[in-house]
Amino acid sequence: MARPTPLSGFPELLPAARVVERQVIDSLSRTFELHGFANIETRAVEPLDRLAKGAEIDKEIYALRRVQAGEGEGDSGLALHFDLTVPFARYVLENAGKLDFPFRRYQIQPAWRGERPQEGRYRQFTQADVDIVGQDELPFHHDVEVMRVMVDALDALPVPPLSFQFNNRKLIQGFYRGLGLPDLTAAIRTIDKLDKLPADTVAELLVSDAGATAEQAARCLELATIRVPDTSFVEQVRALGVEDDLLDEGLAELAAVVEGCSAGTRRHVTVEANLRIARGLDYYTGTVVEIFMAGYERLKSVGGGGRYDALASDGRATYPGVGVSFGVSRSLIPLLADGVLSASRSVPSAVLVALVDEEGRRASNALADQLRANGVPCEVAASPQKFGKQIRYAERRGIPYVLFPGPDGAAEVKDIRSGEQTAVDPATWTPPAPDLKPTIKEQLS
Amino acid sequence: MARPTPLSGFPELLPAARVVERQVIDSLSRTFELHGFANIETRAVEPLDRLAKGAEIDKEIYALRRVQAGEGEGDSGLALHFDLTVPFARYVLENAGKLDFPFRRYQIQPAWRGERPQEGRYRQFTQADVDIVGQDELPFHHDVEVMRVMVDALDALPVPPLSFQFNNRKLIQGFYRGLGLPDLTAAIRTIDKLDKLPADTVAELLVSDAGATAEQAARCLELATIRVPDTSFVEQVRALGVEDDLLDEGLAELAAVVEGCSAGTRRHVTVEANLRIARGLDYYTGTVVEIFMAGYERLKSVGGGGRYDALASDGRATYPGVGVSFGVSRSLIPLLADGVLSASRSVPSAVLVALVDEEGRRASNALADQLRANGVPCEVAASPQKFGKQIRYAERRGIPYVLFPGPDGAAEVKDIRSGEQTAVDPATWTPPAPDLKPTIKEQLS
Known part of the structure; x- marks a missing residue:
């Protein structure tokens, strides 16, 4: 057998690096369990038609076929999951009768995406998800709870400083509605491009793509530049003079999340309200968060999540949820490669x-x-x-x-x-x- | 979304059952680490051409293709591993320059096989493997070491009594050679059928397929019926009057393994020399073992392994190894389904x-x-x-x-x-x- 070479996008760790990964995973698990979150694992596969929904991600899905299968059963109809949210939603629906709600769970597993590999982006990668799901209802205080759990969990890790940047979809939508924007969804999608495009270009796009006036576009950008480490954003938003019920609700929720997550002393996690965070995904309906690692801004976010009022629905009930995900591979593999993290030995033997x-x-x-x-x-x-x-x-x-x-x-x-x-x-x-x-x-x- | 139904062959656990599985995995890991075994994880995929070798297993392999891939890159050339041995052999070759030998590792991960699901046989299943691998040489005492580790590990688990049944390929081959059998491989393959066919039929097959005389076939069966919980098999084999150097070596090795694994007090693991255990796989060259669980003999073995003098080879070096695997899913899922094992609560909260x-x-x-x-x-x-x-x-x-x-x-x-x-x-x-x-x-x- 010739000496094999590594597969691009499928990183593997030597024993000493694996010591680091295991201790990080154990530490995350310990914090999640201290907060009463139960561990589950879902199978690696889902029916392909539950994963492929005509979205951009579809072309990154790995589907399974049986080698040498006879009688047309080559295609298994199955594919590897590309995140832990879709499998979790399916697990909740499948087992709803046997779970107690609100259901707190954490899940630390690999997922697969056939994307072009680059630093922090792999074809097989491990992530750690915590979510709380309710049946038909899930009071807002669970938003604060689940975000605090992740703050606690990441604060205990031996990694560079992390910043949790929170926003709230109700705040953005309420502000845009109060401002009289005609197409809220298009406006959110456009504002979400602020990390790639200059502000002027985004303003132009708000006018051309989202039907905003130049004055409205300017206000949207003003909102998006508000970024503070406390609840002073409430006054700053009020000063922009927009009135809307949903905006009020969003301001109150965001203030509660920022306050709840700032309580206590932290080692290296900081919390901010950053009103340009939107997260492109359509299913978020309230709290949203992205997590960044100091010195590794090039990785973009190393985690994120938010509130979704309908994680799943089976016709009888809907399951609202709130959760946040941390990219274990995305953050650790660059840290290990750079020598930021290492283990004192490669064997368990003392x-x-x-x-x-x-x-x-x-x-x-x-x-x-x-x-x-x-x-x-x-x-x-x-x-x-x-x-x-x-x-x-x-x-x-x-x-x-x-x-x-x-x-x-x-x-x-x-x-x-x-x-x-x-x-x-x-x-x-x-x-x-x-x-x-x-x-x-x-x-x- | 309609309520989804479970996928046959892909069992998932409710939170309380997952508590049991996690504690079992933690307990295994703890014992392996007390013995100095380092944990590794390999990626879920291997190049298809490393997995498919024209063997029976090939048709159970799940290959990966990209959904909606353009320009003929639909087939990824990758497939899910069907055990942890092939990936481990590849990992050793790929990283040989960075590993210290003898290399002790354990690995607890899922594998996938597209076989027909039945109790104890799943399309996704977790197994726990411990192996010791040397570079060019691996003294025999490591056989005793690795088997003792698994005895200790399984003895600590909350499962029904387990029986380790040991044999040695050198013992069988030496006996057959000393007896003058013309085709040793055919004889071993035939004796391996003793758990499915009556002794008379196996004797006939030894004559018809392995070229034995009726007298030789009778001696082969006599050897295969020896089964004792101590080293008294040595005298019993000697009494059959066959002389051969390789037989002597095999007897000494098997006696050392049985003695080494019997030392100390055990809660529920017993050890036997069972001279009909052959294990079909061609790569075993010395010690072989199969593990059975009391009351669950219908699952066949819940674990097994042995000595292989060439786990891998890259032209410069060969890597002999010895290891044993325990079927975590194979044993736990039936025990959970039967209510033999359960957890005191479904949440971590005390x-x-x-x-x-x-x-x-x-x-x-x-x-x-x-x-x-x-x-x-x-x-x-x-x-x-x-x-x-x-x-x-x-x-x-x-x-x-x-x-x-x-x-x-x-x-x-x-x-x-x-x-x-x-x-x-x-x-x-x-x-x-x-x-x-x-x-x-x-x-x-």
Whole structure:
């Protein structure tokens, strides 16, 4: 077999990098569960006709066919999901009778998109989604709840500073309606281009595509430039002099989200109201959010989400929801590639149990079992090389301790960082807690 | 959207069942890591030409094509992996220069096969693999090591009793060679049919298909009926009077594996030498094992593996390995369906923080944050219903405690199983450790 080469768009991690990814996923899970969110996993596939809806994403869908299938059953009618929202909506409908609402769930799984690979964009990528879904109704306070959970979860991660930028669709729509714009949807779609086009061009497009007057377009841009780290946006919007009930509702909701997510002390997550955030997707109906990572603005958002009043509907009930997604692969793979994140070792072993000679393997195994009984990950040296070589083996893998078997079940342990060697009782000795598991090192540039 | 129905062969778990699966996976991971095995994940896809080798499995492979792809790029040349061994072999070759050997890894991921679904056989299924791979050489003691790891890992699971049934290819081949059989491969393939065909028929096939004499066929069957829970098989085989160097080697290896895996006290895993275990796959060269679950013999084996002297080779080096795989979906989904395993609750929350009225939400949230700071998963009641309704909400989800906010940050907590209600300090109170996480209940029939 020739040496294989990596597949573009399908990144794989070496063991040390995988340590980082696993600890990040464990940390996210821990926070989600502290807030009462249950984990689910959905199958990797959906019926193709549930995924392909004539949208732009369709051409990125991977459909499944059976190799060598007989009698026309080659096409399975199935395709790999391209996000976790469509499968979750289907799961809620399929199991509605067996779920308790409001249903809080988190899901950390891969999804697949056949798009052109680039930094932060992969053909297989893992994302972490939290959502709360109600049956027929879902009070607004859940918007604050779910956004706070993600703020807490990301604040606990060893990553560069993250910014949550919130807006509210009711605020935008109410403002545009109060302003008298004729086509709200076209206006939102146009404003959403502000991150790609200059303000002047967007103003022109508002006139040509969304039917705005030049005066209305100017006001839309004024709204979109409001960006503050607190609730002072309420006064700034009021000062623009537009009156509308929906605008009032949107202002109150956005203020509650910004206030709720700012409460408490944060390590590196900041919260802003940024009134140009629109998110193109049509199904958002209230709160919207995009998450950015400092120094990695080129990735665009590393997460986002919002409120959708009809995640799913089966004719008997509708299921409103609110949720937010974090791109695990999108953020971690660039951080790992840049050396911002690394693990202290590539193996779980905290201790290498040395081997005196092949006859001593049983004794070394017994020592290792004593350590394991106390929760200490360890391995026994593969061969009875000179101790110097065994120590270098541990060093190469980042294993911090080598345990040398002594007579009558005694042992000595060497911390190979300090070189210090001491006699220990292997029945009770454990390394200090910080050495038990590999740790993540964060090297900010 | 019409209510969707489940897809045959793609089982999904409700949240409580997923609690069981996650705890099983966490428990497996913990044991693997205590033994120094590093976790990796490989991408879900491989180039189709690496998977399809003209074998029986080929027609079960799911290949990927892009929907609406232009210019003839519909077929991606990729397919979903059908096990974790082929991707692991490719990963080792691709990263050989960056891995330290012997390389111990575990991998717990889904795989896909388009086969006809039945109990224990799914189109998407999760398996847990542990392997040790060397570069050019891998001493035999690693066979004992990797099998012991899986014995330890499965012994810690809340499942019915499991039996590890070991054999050794060298033992079989040496015996057949010493006996003078003309076609060893055909003989092994034929003996492997003993679980489907009566002994007489297998004896006839040994004569007709493998070129054995009636006398040789009888000896092959005698060997295959040896099944003991210790190393006494060595004497029994010797008593059959066949002499061969490879047989001696196989006997010594099998004795070492049986002895090594029997050491220590086991909760529910037993170990046997069963000399009819052959495993059809051609790449095994020494130790082989199949794992069976008591009461679920109809699933056939729930795991298996063995020694392969050439997992992979790139022209410069070969990579011998030894490993064993456990079918997580194959064993758990029937156990969950039969009610043998269930979780004490469907949500992570150990506590529901009650809500006096909507104005009190901030106070209840603050109480919840105090609990979370002490590592207690909790949620705040969705609406300020009567306390009786809030208690029933907790009861329905299996949440054991309800915390009622009192004046000035005080609180009372009710254990809704006993009905006992006591005043507590929410800054320091935590539920007893067994209530912190959902527990798995094992209901053996």
